[in-house]
Each structure stands twice: as C-alpha cells, then as structure tokens.
Amino acid sequence: MKTIVISNRKGGSAKTTTAVNLASGLAEHGSVLLLDFDTQGHASIGVGCDLDEGLGVHSIFSGKTLCETFIPTVHKNLTLSPALAFFDVYEYFDLSGVLKNRFKMESIAEFFDYCVIDTPPTFDALLKNSLDVADSVVIPFVPHHLGVIAVGQMLRALYQSATQNGRKVADVYILPVMYNPHIVEHRESINKVKKSFGEAKLLSPIGVDINLAKQFESGLPIVLDSKRSKGSNDYSRCVSELLERFQEVDKCQVK
Numbered sequence: 001m002k003t004i005v006i007s008n009r010k011g012g013s014a015k016t017t018t019a020v021n022l023a024s025g026l027a028e029h030g031s032v033l034l035l036d037f038d039t040q041g042h043a044s045i046g047v048g049c050d051l052d053e054g055l056g057v058h059s060i061f062s063g064k065t066l067c068e069t070f071i072p073t074v075h076k077n078l079t080l081s082p083a084l085a086f087f088d089v090y091e092y093f094d095l096s097g098v099l100k101n102r103f104k105m106e107s108i109a110e111f112f113d114y115c116v117i118d119t120p121p122t123f124d125a126l127l128k129n130s131l132d133v134a135d136s137v138v139i140p141f142v143p144h145h146l147g148v149i150a151v152g153q154m155l156r157a158l159y160q161s162a163t164q165n166g167r168k169v170a171d172v173y174i175l176p177v178m179y180n181p182h183i184v185e186h187r188e189s190i191n192k193v194k195k196s197f198g199e200a201k202l203l204s205p206i207g208v209d210i211n212l213a214k215q216f217e218s219g220l221p222i223v224l225d226s227k228r229s230k231g232s233n234d235y236s237r238c239v240s241e242l243l244e245r246f247q248e249v250d251k252c253q254v255k
C-alpha cells in the first residue's frame, strides 16, 4: 500500500479538493482508503458521505479500530473513514503514533493499494500522525508569494518530523493549484518553487475551474464526472503523473 498525505499548513490551498480527486482517480486503478483527518469533514462531503457525529477516523484516538469506521462512497473501490466533526485534538495529552499503530495492528496495507489522507491546515497531532505513515506527501499550493513560503514551511515540517521519528523522508510532490497562466505572479511563483525546491518535485498545475468548487454540492468528485471539464482533465492528468512517479520510485527501490 502506498500512503499519500495531502498537506499544507496554509488554509484554502485545495488540499481537500486534491485529496478527493486523487483518491477517486486512484480508485480507477486499485482499491483506495480515504482518511478524512480534518474535522471540517469536507473530504467526506466530497465523496458523497454525510459527516458522522458518532464514529469516524478520529475515534482511533479513543480506542476504536480503524476498520470499524469504514463506510462506502460514490466509487466501489473507494472506502472512506469519515471525519468526526466534534473531535478536539487539544483534549488529549499524547496522540503520537496512534495511526501508525492502527495500520500495523489491523494490517491495513493488505487490504488497500493506496491510502490518501486529507489533513487540517495546522501542525498538530493529526498532521504528525499522518506524516508518520506517509510514503508520499503532495503539497498543493496557490502560486503566490505566501504560497511559496508555505511550501518551504511544509517541507521543513516534513523533514523535522522524519528526523524526530528516525524515518526516511517521504517523497514530495508539489502541486500548483488555481493556476492561471495569464497571471505573471503565478508563473513567477512556480519558477521560484522550481528553483528553490527542484523541478523534479513539481507536478503539472491545476487550473481554476468553478466545477471544482461545485463538485462538493453533488458529492461527485470531478474526476468521476462523465462531463469532462478543465478541472477533471487536470486532476486526471495529475493522477497519471503521480502513478508514473510512483513507478519510477518503485524501480529505484528495487535497484
């Protein structure tokens, strides 16, 4: 199983939009588990599910198993562990390593080809639990000055978390979102990211498309919508690019 964490501490940078469409796009290629770690629960809404106020992915922090939180979604290959809307991370003293432990105890990797985790825009125990199990981290960012800074901050958090836990740093993919090629600031910001963090980490940008906002109303991720649009084409390409990159990483590991 490959675990892909979608993260950026900057709010509103299309983490959830990306999580929902990557998870659904990957479901066309294998079995996928989507963990909605953000208590806003927008990823759950995005795959056609209601927010659960009784049981959700956050229930693992109060002794539940991960498996008992699973529910079906709009896609037969996509299983969701929804957000628990009223979970308060600050009510708990130590939440470290809980998700990693659940993965191991429940042999989650045997049941799914991919796990996609949507994370909140904070550097808290939820994000740390996610980074603990990450093989890859996708950082969506809006190509503005602060967006570029946020990518750097996210990378530092990632390296810090890996060092503290003595684990290999996850593969990083940086995804420009809400991109408009006619805006100079957007083009310049992408060039800054290339120069500062390396072109190899960059994925092709996702353009602005209002259908990406509207998909949450229907609960049908845009990559699964038969009506093609700029947003669905962009995210379908993103899924293909990621699959290619995963293959390259796997080849290098075999060597």
Ligand SMILES: Nc1ncnc2c1ncn2[C@@H]1O[C@H](COP(=O)(O)OP(=O)(O)OP(=O)(O)O)[C@@H](O)[C@H]1O
Pocket: 010, 011, 012, 013, 014, 015, 016, 017, 018, 038, 040, 042, 119, 120, 121, 177, 178, 179, 206, 207, 208, 209, 210, 212, 213, 214, 231
């Ligand atoms: N490419 C796009 N074109 C147009 N609107 C978009 C695009 N990507 C995302 N949006 C919209 O931008 C808003 C923020 O996106 P989203 O909720 O995915 O960000 P987020 O990073 O998950 O936010 P948060 O930090 O609150 O979790 C949403 O209203 C979403 O529908």
Ligand SMILES: [Mg+2]
Pocket: 015, 016, 017, 038, 040, 042, 119
């Ligand atoms: Mg979100």
